[in-house]
Amino acid sequence: MRIVESHIEIAVPSGKAILAFTDPILLKGWWGVEKSLIELKTGGIYTLAWAVSEQGIRYVSTGIVKEYDPSTILHIEKYIYLNTERPFLGPQELSINAQESNGGCRLQVTQGPYPETTGTDWDWYYDAVKEAWPGVLIGLKKFLEEKFPR
Numbered sequence: 001m002r003i004v005e006s007h008i009e010i011a012v013p014s015g016k017a018i019l020a021f022t023d024p025i026l027l028k029g030w031w032g033v034e035k036s037l038i039e040l041k042t043g044g045i046y047t048l049a050w051a052v053s054e055q056g057i058r059y060v061s062t063g064i065v066k067e068y069d070p071s072t073i074l075h076i077e078k079y080i081y082l083n084t085e086r087p088f089l090g091p092q093e094l095s096i097n098a099q100e101s102n103g104g105c106r107l108q109v110t111q112g113p114y115p116e117t118t119g120t121d122w123d124w125y126y127d128a129v130k131e132a133w134p135g136v137l138i139g140l141k142k143f144l145e146e147k148f149p150r
Contacts, residue, residue, distance in 0.1 A: 001113030002126055006133035007106060010141045012148045014098035014105035015071040020144055021096050022074060030143035031136065040068050046076045058084050063094065067101075073097050079111070081125060090126050103150070109133055 010017055020041055021028045027033035027048065035049040035057070044065040051058030063079035073096065080090035095110045111133070114126040 001116065003110060003112035003114070004126070004133060005108065005110045005128045006137055007108040008134075008137040009101060009103040009104060009106055009142055010140050011150055012028060012144045013071075014100050014107075015150050016144055017098040017105050017107045017140075018070055018074055018096060019071065020140060022070075026143075026147075029147070030140050039065065040070075042068065044068075046074075046079075056084070061094075063091070066093070074098065077093050086124070089121060107137065109137065 020030060021037055024033070024036045024038070027036055031048075032050060033048045034052040037045055037047045039045045042065060045062070046065050047060065047062040049057045049060045060082040061079065062082070063076035065074070066077040067073055067075040075096075076094040078091040079094045080088055080092075082088050092112055092114070093110075094106075097108045097110075098105045099108075111129055114129075115122055
């Protein structure tokens with residue numbers, strides 16, 4: 001099984017980094033999430049939607065909150081990716097961990113597992129996520145450091 005891991009140092013407290021994955025306004029600001037439904041409790045729903053129009057929603061990621069601590073972790077299980085152009089892909093896990101480091105935090109995102117031999121859609125998804133997370137985290141860093149300057 002394949003796993004995608006990406007990390008970055010951000011000059012904000014760890015709680016602000018976790019908040020960026022749970023607050024609808026922040027999610028829109030750095031990740032372009034247009035709609036969300038998030039219940040911050042064990043067993044709660046975690047659903048994000050992009051490309052929302054009168055014709056529908058083009059991309060959705062959804063799962064169940066497995067673990068949540070507002071200062072250190074957001075762990076989503078049964079994480080499913082829905083895309084109007086692909087079959088449903090999942091379930092996976094998405095884990096966001098933030099640890100205090102040098103006056104800011106070290107943020108690590110882990111997503112997977114991705115099956116080794118399930119076809120082109122899974123390979124496409126793995127490659128897309130592996131390529132996307134480093135750039136997305138750079139954008140998150142810039143957004144958070146501007147929003148919450150020290």
